[in-house]
Amino acid sequence: MKAAAIAAIALAAVMLSSIGAVPSYAQLQDPITLSADKEEPYAAGETVTVTGQVARSLQGAIAVLVSAPNGNRAFVDQVTLGDDNTFEFSFTAGGPQWMEAGTYTIKATYGPTAERAVSGTATIEFTGGAPAPAPEPEPEPEPASPVDPVLAGIEFDIVGGEVVSIAPGTGAPSILITINAEEDGMITLTIPRSILDSRTEGQEGDDVPFSVLVNDEIADATEDSTPTTRTLVIEFSAGDGQVIEVIGSFIIPEFGAVAVVVLAAAIVAIVAIGSRSRLGIMPRY
Template sequence: MDSRIFYGVISLLIISAVPVFAQESLISVQTDDKNYDEGDTIVISGLVTTVVGETPVTLQLFTEGNLVDIAQITVAQDGTYSHTVIAEGPLWNKAGDYLVRVLYGEGNIAESEFSYTPKSEVVETTTNFEVDAGSHGTFDVEYTIKGGTVKDMIVDADIFALIVQIDSTDEGKIDLDLPREFIGAEKQDGKDDTFIVLIDGVEVPYQESVVHSDSRVITINFEQGDSDIEIIGTYIVPEFGTIAMMILLVGIMATVILTRNRFQIKI
């Protein structure tokens, strides 16, 4: 065999044996959540590692292969980009997985997915929960919850709190109609004060949309995985508050008596 042919074959074998690595994409993409309901704002953002002039990012949004949205996004000097989409309109009528695809320049593609639920399929429950107040009987709390279910409501007399235990399958919210007769937050002059609301031990804000003479309606937003919501006021079942105050007074009186006795013994 001709030596030139032999070495040529060997060279081709060596070249074919060298692995070919795919070019790393210059762009990334993500959404600020993985689950959205109709009307939500979807924030899509990412990073371009090498900015090429004024080349924009092309965004495409698909569901089941159908184009839902398309946009051209300007890239900042540091390579970041961001775009918001409102999940509503005639094209947002199907529940399921949605694909976000971004393209930058030639051959640079990144993708991300999220799930979407139209209002017609959002599960929202409104009912009453009978709260056990021990020897003081029970009282009802009306609530509406979206994104989860209520497992239990418990009175914690030590901290004047109503603890709402939930199973949150998604981010959502709960509206609680709190009867003033059993739980409230009041100032010394009897006017309404703010509640302290904790979710899994972390203080969170809440909204108060309706104020009745006999109840207060508050709305609390929660995240997927949250479990315990504590609503702390200045009293929880008035009898509990009275008992707690009596125990406190007895403790103070006992301390005073002991202090006086020790003082008299020393004399």
């Protein structure tokens, strides 16, 4: 009887010791393995990509925490485990929490509860500082206006083509509009009266319609007017290098001055050429 009691006590002691030796759930699991996409230090603004793997699938998401060398949180996130027990996440090395250079610790924790969770860590090196600000793009230069500076103030709107140039005409008070047209279209010209006008007596008198030529052929135009402007709508056919001429009774006075200068220069050139010609044929004695 006494021997049986001693045996029972010994068996109970063995059972109790075995119960106390059962490892926790976390101890039964392999830790999470983590690896960054490179071993070299990361500079401010670079993207860090981390891959990980767990031994078996559990419940819940994977919590990610990146700590700075001073212990501050630099990045926090949650990721989902894939069907193959792997996961991946990315973050940018930079920002207010990334000013300090040194070793940053990445920790991933996975499990349904804190008592049954597994974790793993990895480290990366960071050079510190904020990324250099991106240079501001230089503004694109505005396209040069096709309107001659002397005619500044003339506005246009074209459908079906593009305006190559708007320049003063020669001879009659007129302007020349050169266009390239991919298809039949129209151009609307708004002309200040101070630049070009069409009246019964030059710059005075009643309004009369402008004369409009398209490639030296008479063309119709729809006109509208205000006390300060004349507006014309002119239709054209497809074709490149077309010239529209709008002829009035008055053109900005500067054109007259320019014409005088050009004429004077031409006369001087003609006289000079004539003088050289006469000198060349004079007999020599």
